[in-house]
Amino acid sequence: MLDFVKLQQFVVxxxxxxxxxxxxxxxxxxPTLTRSVQSLEKxxxxxxxxxxxxxxxLTAIGMEFLHHAEDLLRHANSIEAxxxxxxxxxxxxxxxxxxxxxxxxxxxxxxxxxxxxxLEISVRTVLSQxxxxxxxxxxxxxxxxxxxxxxxxxxxxxxxxxxxxxRPDFFVRPSHPLLAQPSVALTDLARFPRICxxxxxxxxxxxxxxxxxxxxxxxxxxxxFGIMSHLAHEVDAVLIANSATTIAGLVRLDVDRGDxxxxxxxxxxxxxxxxxxxxxxxxxxxxxxxxxELYSAHNMGTDxxxxxx
Numbered sequence: 686m687l688d689f690v691k692l693q694q695f696v697v698x699x700x701x702x703x704x705x706x707x708x709x710x711x712x713x714x715x716p717t718l719t720r721s722v723q724s725l726e727k728x729x730x731x732x733x734x735x736x737x738x739x740x741x742x743l744t745a746i747g748m749e750f751l752h753h754a755e756d757l758l759r760h761a762n763s764i765e766a767x768x769x770x771x772x773x774x775x776x777x778x779x780x781x782x783x784x785x786x787x788x789x790x791x792x793x794x795x796x797x798x799x800x801x802x803x804l805e806i807s808v809r810t811v812l813s814q815x816x817x818x819x820x821x822x823x824x825x826x827x828x829x830x831x832x833x834x835x836x837x838x839x840x841x842x843x844x845x846x847x848x849x850x851x852r853p854d855f856f857v858r859p860s861h862p863l864l865a866q867p868s869v870a871l872t873d874l875a876r877f878p879r880i881c882x883x884x885x886x887x888x889x890x891x892x893x894x895x896x897x898x899x900x901x902x903x904x905x906x907x908x909x910f911g912i913m914s915h916l917a918h919e920v921d922a923v924l925i926a927n928s929a930t931t932i933a934g935l936v937r938l939d940v941d942r943g944d945x946x947x948x949x950x951x952x953x954x955x956x957x958x959x960x961x962x963x964x965x966x967x968x969x970x971x972x973x974x975x976x977x978e979l980y981s982a983h984n985m986g987t988d989x990x991x992x993x994x
Contacts, residue, residue, distance in 0.1 A: 687728065689761060691721045692754045695733065698722065699751050703740040763966065776805035777964030781972070782818035782830030783810065785882035786926040787851075787951060789910035791831060794975045799968060806964045812908050814884045819843075822956060828965045829955040831972065833888065844957045848973060849980025850948040851927040856935040861921050869940050874923050875900035880913050881925040882906065897945055901925070927951075929979040951980050 694711055698718060701707040708715045726733050733747035743751060783792060792810055799806050811818065811827060818830040819839055835845060855874060863869050863877070881903040889898045903925065907913050914932055917924035924935065928948075953973060955961065961969070 687757070688724075689758065691725050692758060694718055694721045695725055696751065696754050696758065698741065699734075699743055699747070702742075704736075763970065775963045775967065777962050778807045778809070779962075779965050779968045780809045780811070780821075780827045781968065782821060782827045782832075783812055784815065784832050784884055785812045785908045785910050785913070786930060787831050787833075788812045790927065790929045790931075790979055791972060791976050795968065795971045798971050798975075802967075804964070804967070806968065808968060812882075812910070814882075814887065814908075819954075822954070828961065829953060829969055829972075831951065831953050831976065833884075834950040834952055835954055839954075842957055843954045846953045846973065847950045848953055848976040849951050851929055851951050851980055852948045853925055853946050854928045854930065855938040855940055856917060856924040856926060856930070856932055857938055858918050858921070858934070859936055861936070863923075863938060864936060869938055871897060871940060871942055871945060872900055874940070878905055878920065878922040879903045879925060880905040880907065880916055880922050882908050882910075882913075885925060892947060892949065893945065951976060 694707075694713070697711055698704065698707040701710060704715050704718055708718045711718065713721075722733065729750065731746045731750070732744050733750055734741045734743050781792065781795075782788075788810065796808055796810075799808055811821065811830075813821075815830070815832040815835055818827055818832065819835065819842075821827040822830060823842065831848070834847075835843060857863055861877075863873060866873070879901060883906045885903050886906065889901060893901065905913075905916065905922070907916075910926075913924055913926075914935070916922055917932075918934055923938070924932070926932070953969070953976065955969065
């Protein structure tokens with residue numbers, strides 16, 4: 686049986702790369718830390734690290750075990766926090782960000798579960814573009830946000846979890862002329878106003894050809910899913926949303942898209958170096974569970990795998 690204290694000591698040692706600094710950080714003696722690692726190696730029947738003149742170096746098995754140990758410790762901490770919240774009645778305020786379409790599918794269910802939990806947690810939501818939410822998270826205005834895969838240049842500031850995969854879908858009112866056509870091509874959408882959140886036009890060129898990007902460029906940009914839905918009910922426009930979306934009163938177009946508009950990752954992004962409150966962790970876990978429930982049914986594996994937000 687693995688000892689979680691020894692796991693924690695091994696993780697700290699691996700991060701510091703030195704018995705001296707790790708022992709100081711753990712407030713234990715170096716011999717105690719050495720015996721702890723040796724005990725782990727005996728339990729696993731594997732050599733986890735080599736000790737040299739410049740510190741320690743993990744073996745290949747040690748590197749693999751480090752990832753497992755970190756996952757186990759995170760999971761244990763999550764269980765402890767969850768039980769503690771339920772038994773003590775955690776209270777707090779949580780700030781969540783999301784793109785309009787993604788937020789419209791995930792957040793209503795998350796907020797309903799927060800309300801049903803009976804915990805004294807208040808939630809503020811922000812629907813905006815990823816770069817805006819990233820800036821808000823850095824200045825402390827957001828605790829985490831959900832978006833398409835973030836800018837690679839942000840990775841040193843973010844911990845990112847892939848929740849699943851989605852692709853754009855297109856919605857119209859029941860009387861829309863496109864529904865009378867025997868087939869609908871992506872180029873047909875260019876004949877009608879196209880409604881989407883502001884992020885759509887910014888990222889369109891990253892996964893569509895210049896010609897297709899021109900045809901699908903949103904002529905109406907609104908970062909409010911309720912307004913977008915209302916407009917699509919009132920006029921012969923095309924609402925662009927993600928594949929997990931269901932909109933009462935609107936019809937999902939069956940569009941012949943060929944290989945265009947592939948699935949892209951839906952991610953949860955949190956600060957890499959910030960300790961989150963129990964309330965934030967609780968809401969974040971609800972968000973992860975809800976998103977995976979939605980996008981596992983609309984991901985690459987069922988349509989053509991959950992990418993694991």
